[in-house]
Amino acid sequence: MSEIFDAPLLNELQRDNTDPLARPIVVRNAPEQIVERLVTAVALGVYVPGQALPPERELASLLGVSRATVREALRRMTESGFIEQRRGRNGGSFVLENWRPSSADLIRRHLLPNWDRFEALFDARQLLEPVIAATAALRRNEDDVAALSQALEDYHAATDREESRVADERVHRAIAESTHNSVLVGLSAQIRTRISLDLGAEPYTPEIRRVAAEQHGLLADAVIAQDPERASTIALEHFGLTEKLVRDLVARVQELATLETDE
């Protein structure tokens, strides 16, 4: 499973800058890229567990690639336990319910080995997202307000965690899009995708969800009210909360690992 998370989404953003020539060239296969794109789509809530991806032939045409290549990508995803393929009419590639590894597992196998990369990513997010929020507040128009209100409403209407995650994504995306700057929208989406993929199993206690929901409301309000300072402050707080959660979780898992090693 874990190899599916190794997609180099942000590699271009955090590559080593010592000698730009000394790194090997890696040709990203078509199947590899397709896996990455599909996993990203699921992480962003385009497809939710239980739902089928488009049929192979359609994917092939959408992606401008042969069906054999699509099949290779889907084969890897099946092997990783990410999807399940069913034959016959009404068959398809279905996103599995439990494709996320458990928090502890994921953190131990993926987060800890790359901890400084994630630290940099969180840090950057806390610096960049307030700017994006402030800019959104300055530039939002009536359409943005409508999109944002709708996303917020969906977020509050969400019942289970999957819905909540999808709606969360939509709120943040609506805010980023209010900046009307494609670079910022892409940057924010990339950071979010990365964190969402790696922390799909974020520790969403009811208490946390309550606080996050409140902050989303306040953040959206600030953007709608065209108050950049407030938007910026709330964004800083909001992403600080996420970071603290992850740090706590990692600390707990590390403690567990220590105990296990001692045995």
Add this chain to the structure above:
Amino acid sequence: MSEIFDAPLLNELQRDNTDPLARPIVVRNAPEQIVERLVTAVALGVYVPGQALPPERELASLLGVSRATVREALRRMTESGFIEQRRGRNGGSFVLENWRPSSADLIRRHLLPNWDRFEALFDARQLLEPVIAATAALRRNEDDVAALSQALEDYHAATDREESRVADERVHRAIAESTHNSVLVGLSAQIRTRISLDLGAEPYTPEIRRVAAEQHGLLADAVIAQDPERASTIALEHFGLTEKLVRDLVARVQELATLETDE
């Protein structure tokens, strides 16, 4: 020549977010990536005009790729008039002096067709670089101060435009590195590379260079003095100046184009 500038450096940052699946998969060949990396290295001042790139066999081993592949990349760069290959002992692939198209030419053939992408890029830079500068001011340590002072000194000692450009790059890189965040360093470098590649022929009048030099000094001082507000303000001004220059230049070129069409 122009196709060499079409390297999708920031594609991942500013792709269309409408339907993530509807875009075709493009397999980035090895030669393509090698060209991109070599052009970037030149844009960042790792190699200056007149200097030779490493020999083919060495490049192949550095990049973990066969010599044939390296040769294909170099062939394209030769064809584009970017380098010149000379045989025999002391031969090699030499970066040409005049590999940059003239401003007007470059703008007409490359900048104008993609104008909204560049607008977004400039806009993002003006929003992000102040944050980077402020963060650098907060986090810089003694080593950073040393690196920054050295870069600044080189900048002032620069005599011709090529040296000036290389030193400029080093100053900004030193500032970004003072944030001690690899994501920010990478982000800043990517934006700078992109703009440097597209605007290699920036309108550097002596007056402009004087102002830019002054701003570099002030910016470095603010970072060294650990004054985030001042650093942020100066960065905003500095990148605003660049943007204004480019806008003026584009306006002039467009005017020229209009005149020519009228004839």
Add this chain to the structure above:
DNA sequence: TCTTTATGGTCTATGGACCGAACCATATAC
């Protein structure tokens, strides 16, 4: 119940990218 249809599953032939390695050509250093 039978036929149709929408899906995944399998096979083959073809072209292209990249590799590895050897060898050729040339210009300079010694």
Add this chain to the structure above:
DNA sequence: GTATATGGTTCGGTCCATAGACCATAAAGA
């Protein structure tokens, strides 16, 4: 004048992706 460091060329092999045809299966619909 010979050795050497460089680019220039060629050949066979492997793997990847394409295109297209056909098979297998399960559900929908007549």
